[in-house]
Every structure is written in C-alpha cells, then in structure tokens.
Amino acid sequence: PDRGNIVGGADEFPTDRYVLEGLASARGLEIRRHADKDTALVCRSLVDFRTSALGDVADLVDEAHAVGALAMVDLSHAGGIVPVDLDGSGVDLAVGCTYKWLCAGPGAPAYLYVRRDLQESMRQPIWGWFGQRDMFAMGPAYDPEPDIRRFLAGTPSILALAAVDAAAGLTGMTAVREASLALTAAFIDGVGAAAEVVTPEQRGGHVAVRHPEAAAVSQRLAAAGLVTDTRADLIRFGFHPLTSSLDDVAKAVCRCQVAFSGN
Amino acid sequence: PDRGNIVGGADEFPTDRYVLEGLASARGLEIRRHADKDTALVCRSLVDFRTSALGDVADLVDEAHAVGALAMVDLSHAGGIVPVDLDGSGVDLAVGCTYKWLCAGPGAPAYLYVRRDLQESMRQPIWGWFGQRDMFAMGPAYDPEPDIRRFLAGTPSILALAAVDAAAGLTGMTAVREASLALTAAFIDGVGAAAEVVTPEQRGGHVAVRHPEAAAVSQRLAAAGLVTDTRADLIRFGFHPLTSSLDDVAKAVCRCQVAFSGN
Known part of the structure; x- marks a missing residue:
C-alpha cells in the first residue's frame, strides 16, 4: 500500500529493526509503535528474542488488517519449535531463519512466506535470475515467475541448503x-x-x-x-x-x- | 550521485541487467548504453559471459569518471582466472561470484569491493546486524561500521564460506x-x-x-x-x-x- 509508516516494536529483534529502519530511510517512511490508517505494514516477532514471550499471530493480523495494512510475522525464534499454521492464520507475510531451532548452522538460508493471493502482485526488490521466468533464456527484460519463485534472487547455496534440507525434513x-x-x-x-x-x-x-x-x-x-x-x-x-x-x-x-x- | 541514469550493456550478464533494472524501477532511473552528464553509475563485466571477450577496467573507469559517475566492474567471469588489480585500477566498485572460476559450488557467496575512500560514505540498502558497529549491543539505532564491514548484512553462511576459503586461499x-x-x-x-x-x-x-x-x-x-x-x-x-x-x-x-x- 502507498502509506507513510511501518509498525515495529522498539524491542524487536535487531535484524528486523535495522532492516525496517533502512527501508524506511530509503522510502521516506516512519516507524511507529502502533498501527493507524497510514500504516503500510505491521511487523512483529512471534517469539521475543530476549524474553521468549510468545505472541499471537491472530492479534497481529487483527491489528494490521483493522487499518488495511499488511501483517508480517518474524518466525526466527519460533520456526522449528512452535507449530504455526500460516495459511490458516490470515497473515500476509512471514520471514524466519533456519540457524536457530532448525539447527542448520550459522548463516543458514532464511525463508519467506507470502500469502498465495499476494504472490502475483508483490515483487521483491532484488531482481535476480532465479526469479525470472524461463531463466536460461536470459531474455532482455525482467519478467518474474507468477508464484513464490519470483521471490528468489540468485542461485541458492547448495551446501547451505543441504543442512536446511535435513532440518526441514523432520516431522512431528x-x-x-x-x-x-x-x-x-x-x-x-x-x-x-x-x-x-x-x-x-x-x-x-x-x-x-x-x-x-x-x-x-x-x-x-x-x-x-x-x-x-x-x-x-x-x-x-x-x-x-x-x-x-x-x-x-x-x-x-x-x-x-x-x-x-x-x- | 543524485543523477538520473545508470549505464549497462544490453548484452550484459542477466544478473546485472535484472538487478539494475529493478533498481532503476524502484528509484525512477533510466538505463542507458553510454554515459552522459546525468549518469550515476557505469556497470560492465570484465569478461563477457557469452563470448569471453575481455574488457578493460581502465576504459570503464575513464568512461565513468569523465562524466563524474561511479565505475563498477562485474568480475563474475573473471575472478580466479584473470588477474585484476582493483586498487590500482581506479575502479570504484566491483562485484563477482565465487561459483565459477573459484569453484566454490552452486550458490557460493558473492563478493563486493568498494574503493577505500568511498567506504565510509556509501551504505548498502539492506541494513543487517553484521554491518552494525558493536553488533551484540543490539542498540536502538542502526550505526554501521566505518569500513568495508558495513556492507555485510546477515550472518554469512559458514558452510558455503568453507568452500570459498579453499578457493580463495590458492595463490599464483x-x-x-x-x-x-x-x-x-x-x-x-x-x-x-x-x-x-x-x-x-x-x-x-x-x-x-x-x-x-x-x-x-x-x-x-x-x-x-x-x-x-x-x-x-x-x-x-x-x-x-x-x-x-x-x-x-x-x-x-x-x-x-x-x-x-x-x-
């Protein structure tokens, strides 16, 4: 949405705070604590990186959707230890890492969830060749895949993904x-x-x-x-x-x- | 610089073309073939990904600096097989990958060179915690390192870097x-x-x-x-x-x- 602020907590995971701050600086947005009618995105962690307090995805979705903003949850400290039904939650976006509870090692690949009906209209800012339709044609213009694959950028690291594969294959x-x-x-x-x-x-x-x-x-x-x-x-x-x-x-x-x- | 266009070749490596196109789209810039007084950046590959034609970094630097633009060279198809003296060349920026001639495997980490005297004034757009001064303090505001470390974003992938380490350790x-x-x-x-x-x-x-x-x-x-x-x-x-x-x-x-x- 074409709105002027992003909501994120002052005590949020530094990775989220810094990235949102950079985004806000580049786009002339403000970062606020609570959503209002000018909020584009509400971003909160499901599990607080310090206290381990567990938030509620439904509350986040309500807060964001009540003002027409997108709801994004950071699963970094939840993924692999707290079950989450993203499709059922109504959340629009989710991000997380695999090097904590998924044990895939330092710097292991991160992940992104985009609600299915938003996938075709959203674009990621780094237009890499792995998001390109018919990537080996190396066509003159960037024409991204219609689905979640458009959010890929470069060739993923196969060595790093091998560790994630083992973790993500666990069930239960x-x-x-x-x-x-x-x-x-x-x-x-x-x-x-x-x-x-x-x-x-x-x-x-x-x-x-x-x-x-x-x-x-x-x-x-x-x-x-x-x-x-x-x-x-x-x-x-x-x-x-x-x-x-x-x-x-x-x-x-x-x-x-x-x-x-x-x- | 606060200028309106970026120069890149129509036949350039798709990764460069797509990323520059995305950047141009987000910032309202044009992509041109030749530099003029409104050019912010000239970006060319040292080795053409199709023909293997070897360009000249000095020519690139001359073309860019003649109009006050920054010169960026893509070393993806040169790094590890063609010797390059970046510090001596006057080039401002260089990027490249390690999965070609450096043999570090698919999706191995990329690299970035920033001329020393530009390091303190340039910022990378993704403000991650590895670029943060005193990163473990997790301070309230993003305050990047003064040198090349500010261009790091997240924790690097240790498994993937292990392969690069072997390649980059070769001399001769x-x-x-x-x-x-x-x-x-x-x-x-x-x-x-x-x-x-x-x-x-x-x-x-x-x-x-x-x-x-x-x-x-x-x-x-x-x-x-x-x-x-x-x-x-x-x-x-x-x-x-x-x-x-x-x-x-x-x-x-x-x-x-x-x-x-x-x-």
Whole structure:
C-alpha cells in the first residue's frame, strides 16, 4: 500500500529493526509503535528474542488488517519449535531463519512466506535470475515467475541448503512442542527460586533469566560446561527437544544455582 | 550521485541487467548504453559471459569518471582466472561470484569491493546486524561500521564460506592466467577449422563457439563425456588450469570435430 509508516516494536529483534529502519530511510517512511490508517505494514516477532514471550499471530493480523495494512510475522525464534499454521492464520507475510531451532548452522538460508493471493502482485526488490521466468533464456527484460519463485534472487547455496534440507525434513512438530514445553517448565520450576525468570507462561523454546552480572554468570556457566548467551542483563537458555533431556535440565539447574550465587 | 541514469550493456550478464533494472524501477532511473552528464553509475563485466571477450577496467573507469559517475566492474567471469588489480585500477566498485572460476559450488557467496575512500560514505540498502558497529549491543539505532564491514548484512553462511576459503586461499594468479591462455589457445587452434569461434584474442577463461544447433551439439558432447553449456546459439567451453591439461583439450577438440559435423 502507498502509506507513510511501518509498525515495529522498539524491542524487536535487531535484524528486523535495522532492516525496517533502512527501508524506511530509503522510502521516506516512519516507524511507529502502533498501527493507524497510514500504516503500510505491521511487523512483529512471534517469539521475543530476549524474553521468549510468545505472541499471537491472530492479534497481529487483527491489528494490521483493522487499518488495511499488511501483517508480517518474524518466525526466527519460533520456526522449528512452535507449530504455526500460516495459511490458516490470515497473515500476509512471514520471514524466519533456519540457524536457530532448525539447527542448520550459522548463516543458514532464511525463508519467506507470502500469502498465495499476494504472490502475483508483490515483487521483491532484488531482481535476480532465479526469479525470472524461463531463466536460461536470459531474455532482455525482467519478467518474474507468477508464484513464490519470483521471490528468489540468485542461485541458492547448495551446501547451505543441504543442512536446511535435513532440518526441514523432520516431522512431528506437535511432539517437539510438547517436549519443549516440558523441558522449559522443568527448568523454570528448578531455577525460579534462585533467579528472576523473565520468560512468561506463554513462551517459545528458550528461557531467559535476569541477573545483574549476566555476562559473568554466563562465563561461569560455560566453564561448568553449560553454554548460554547474554543480551544485556538477560541470560538465555535453549533446550532443544531433539538433543536435550529432562536429565540435562536437572543438571543445568544445579549448575545455575551455583553460578547465580557467585561461585 | 543524485543523477538520473545508470549505464549497462544490453548484452550484459542477466544478473546485472535484472538487478539494475529493478533498481532503476524502484528509484525512477533510466538505463542507458553510454554515459552522459546525468549518469550515476557505469556497470560492465570484465569478461563477457557469452563470448569471453575481455574488457578493460581502465576504459570503464575513464568512461565513468569523465562524466563524474561511479565505475563498477562485474568480475563474475573473471575472478580466479584473470588477474585484476582493483586498487590500482581506479575502479570504484566491483562485484563477482565465487561459483565459477573459484569453484566454490552452486550458490557460493558473492563478493563486493568498494574503493577505500568511498567506504565510509556509501551504505548498502539492506541494513543487517553484521554491518552494525558493536553488533551484540543490539542498540536502538542502526550505526554501521566505518569500513568495508558495513556492507555485510546477515550472518554469512559458514558452510558455503568453507568452500570459498579453499578457493580463495590458492595463490599464483599469474601462473593460472598463463595456463588458461595456453589451454584456450590450443582449443581455439584445434577447433577453429570446424566451427565459428566467437571468442576474441583478448579473452577470459572460457571459449564460445557459434553453432546453429548449439543445444543438440551440446547434448552430443555430453554423451561423449564433454560437459558444455549453451546460451542461445553459443556453446561455452570452460578449461580450468587446475583441473584441465593440454591433453584434455586435444581430446575435447576431437570430440567437437565429431559432434559439430552432426554425429
């Protein structure tokens, strides 16, 4: 739509914030916190990259569509750990990465979802030869494929896609989600008495704990064999159901109790 | 510069043509064949993707700088087979891929060169977290690195870079170039009596032959164990000095003589 602002959260995943900021700068758009009649796009993450708070795609769609804007959800911290029915949700666009819960390695390819009836009218800004109809004809003008293939740009990286292929071939998201909730519930129960858990009940696959000396605690945990990462005063713990057990969680809780107390 | 057109050849590598066309469409720019005082950028390939004709970076720089435009060279069909001194050439920008002569596999990462004194003033349009100063601070506003790092966007693909790392670690470009010229000269000599070679004396690493039934000839060659590809009525032959010998070229010439004659 030919509108003047984009909605994105101030606490959003930096990748989204920076990219939207660049887009806004190039197109003379503003970035706002809430949608109004001049909003072109509302973009929010399904799972908050810091707290693991789980949003609601339906709320996002309602907020955007109520003012005639497009709704885009970032699945980076949800894809592979939280089941999402994009076609059924009414969301217009979705993006995400495969190097987190899909375990396809650093810099693994990202993905894009475009609602079927928008595919023919939307264009991606980088007109690459993989989006071109009859690409090997190398025709004089750019004439993109009519469907989702038009959003491809260059030749995809085959080595990188091989890792994604393995991850995307796994099935059983319901079981993954159940196991993930069991692991994070056990960790929250176990660690809650010793630290401030900021992850709410409605959550994604990781758990965040606030600690004034987050970086130092994270280093002590690493020395004890527990790899975490920090975002300001938050320490993030990830438990992948395919590689972590309740026993691993119990061990992690013990190490946290020691590390949080400064030892 | 705040100018109204971009110069690119009508016969340029489709990836360049399509991307420039998309850029022109988004920014209201025109694409022209020759530079004038309203030209922002002149973009040409160093090696023609079809004929293998070798251009001159100095000519490109002269054409662009004479009107105050930026000069950009596409090294896709030159990188790894033709030595280029970018810093010494005065060119402003260069792009290229690593999946051709650098053998890093389909979809391997591309590269970008920006003349050192332009690095701080130019921005790339996709503001990703790898271009951000102090990226892990995940600060509120995008504040790009002052140097070439600002042109990075997302996390690079480690698997794909591993292949590039092997290719880029090879040294001895002068020897590669000499061997390449010897191989292509032998092929042109051998095949010239049987077919129309369109590759000029000043050439890159491949040789192109015109044939009215290029696709059928290419299939006959493939059946005989010689892999080529076609672009309209041109058949392209690539000889990599690291994997091909003069003996391979002699065998290729024999197979061509048979295949060109319709057998």
